[in-house]
Amino acid sequence: MPEETTTIDYVMEAASGPHFSGLRLDGLLSSPPSASSSSPASAASNRADPNATKQPFVIGVSGGTASGKTTVCDMIIQQLHDHRVVLVNQDSFYRGLTPEESERVHEYNFDHPDAFDTEQLLECVQKLKCGQSVQVPIYDFKIHRRSSDTFRQVNASDVIILEGILVFHDQRVRNLMNMKIFVDTDADVRLARRIRRDTVERGRDINSVLEMYAKFVKPAFDDFVHPSKKYADVIIPRGGDNHVAIDLIVQHIQTKLGQHDLCKIYPNMYVIQSTFQIRGMHTLIRDREISKHDFVFYSDRLIRLVVEHGLGHLPFTEKQVVTPTASVYTGVDFCKKLCGVSIVRR
Numbered sequence: 001m002p003e004e005t006t007t008i009d010y011v012m013e014a015a016s017g018p019h020f021s022g023l024r025l026d027g028l029l030s031s032p033p034s035a036s037s038s039s040p041a042s043a044a045s046n047r048a049d050p051n052a053t054k055q056p057f058v059i060g061v062s063g064g065t066a067s068g069k070t071t072v073c074d075m076i077i078q079q080l081h082d083h084r085v086v087l088v089n090q091d092s093f094y095r096g097l098t099p100e101e102s103e104r105v106h107e108y109n110f111d112h113p114d115a116f117d118t119e120q121l122l123e124c125v126q127k128l129k130c131g132q133s134v135q136v137p138i139y140d141f142k143i144h145r146r147s148s149d150t151f152r153q154v155n156a157s158d159v160i161i162l163e164g165i166l167v168f169h170d171q172r173v174r175n176l177m178n179m180k181i182f183v184d185t186d187a188d189v190r191l192a193r194r195i196r197r198d199t200v201e202r203g204r205d206i207n208s209v210l211e212m213y214a215k216f217v218k219p220a221f222d223d224f225v226h227p228s229k230k231y232a233d234v235i236i237p238r239g240g241d242n243h244v245a246i247d248l249i250v251q252h253i254q255t256k257l258g259q260h261d262l263c264k265i266y267p268n269m270y271v272i273q274s275t276f277q278i279r280g281m282h283t284l285i286r287d288r289e290i291s292k293h294d295f296v297f298y299s300d301r302l303i304r305l306v307v308e309h310g311l312g313h314l315p316f317t318e319k320q321v322v323t324p325t326a327s328v329y330t331g332v333d334f335c336k337k338l339c340g341v342s343i344v345r346r
């Protein structure tokens, strides 16, 4: 077999093993929705069951307007960079307005549950849960309308985050979630942020923001958003400022994703800490457009990283050396009679 093919096989094998971005979690992500997901029985079912079908972990993130939902989601996504995570915004499913509604847009209540096409949202999350890709509409807050011809393609993932003011309102949507988070930020802080955001990013003037807030946003918060807080598994006070809460949530998600379970099954397994550089190289070698030269180059770099990490786990003995400045340095030396075996699978 030509040497090049051997390298490719080896890299692909390494990439589908425990190395992060190629981590195969088949059978580990089948936890049922949150009503039972924290029970010992479901914890047991999260362990490697070869017959279980892989299902993404669905997280709902709700809270009042400008509470920091998107910010919290971004922080969770950043910390889960070892996994495939997608964010779906409920805002994308705002209904289009009729010509009459458009003419009197200031009288339209965008904070009422009926403002959303919940059937379409439901279908979208159900498909993602089954591992299918979906086309998510793109909503423009400036013109109160979806783009008619462009969509965002959202692919199957390990984690789906569904974010929006009313994602806990409909029971069918709630039932799809494995974990529900409510971002709880004081109303005055939210109003201040909303004024700034809507004037800077959404093309509004202060008067219209305040008018809309008093007429629709606050009443709808009291009638629909706040009552849905009771469905939350976790409430995060102060949103994105609450790093402790976000760390704990990420830890929980990682446990549910089975990373720790893998280490329990193979106690001597060491999982290399992923970085964006490593993830970038994994992306490159998976790209069908990559040149042969680059494939070999980045594969070799990844292999080298594995070998270097492996060397760090070999047995050593203490060794003292004398430096050129005649001081004694106490270091280590690899044990004698070590034998490295490179296993190549065809």
Ligand SMILES: Nc1ncnc2c1ncn2[C@@H]1O[C@H](COP(=O)(O)OP(=O)(O)O)[C@@H](O)[C@H]1O
Residues within 6 Å of the ligand: 063, 064, 065, 066, 067, 068, 069, 070, 071, 072, 193, 194, 197, 238, 239, 240, 241
């Ligand atoms: N902890 C924070 N401190 C300061 N500004 C924040 C904080 N969290 C969010 N913001 C700002 O407030 C606005 C709304 O935040 P965002 O996360 O988009 O809220 P939501 O998704 O709930 O509407 C944004 O302009 C964001 O930059």
Ligand SMILES: Nc1ccn([C@@H]2O[C@H](COP(=O)(O)O)[C@@H](O)[C@H]2O)c(=O)n1
Residues within 6 Å of the ligand: 064, 065, 066, 069, 091, 094, 110, 111, 140, 141, 142, 143, 144, 145, 164, 165, 217
């Ligand atoms: N055309 C629209 C549609 C919705 N809104 C407001 O957006 C808020 C929800 O988005 P957040 O990012 O704040 O969660 C909601 O309170 C609507 O009032 C809008 O201003 N214009």
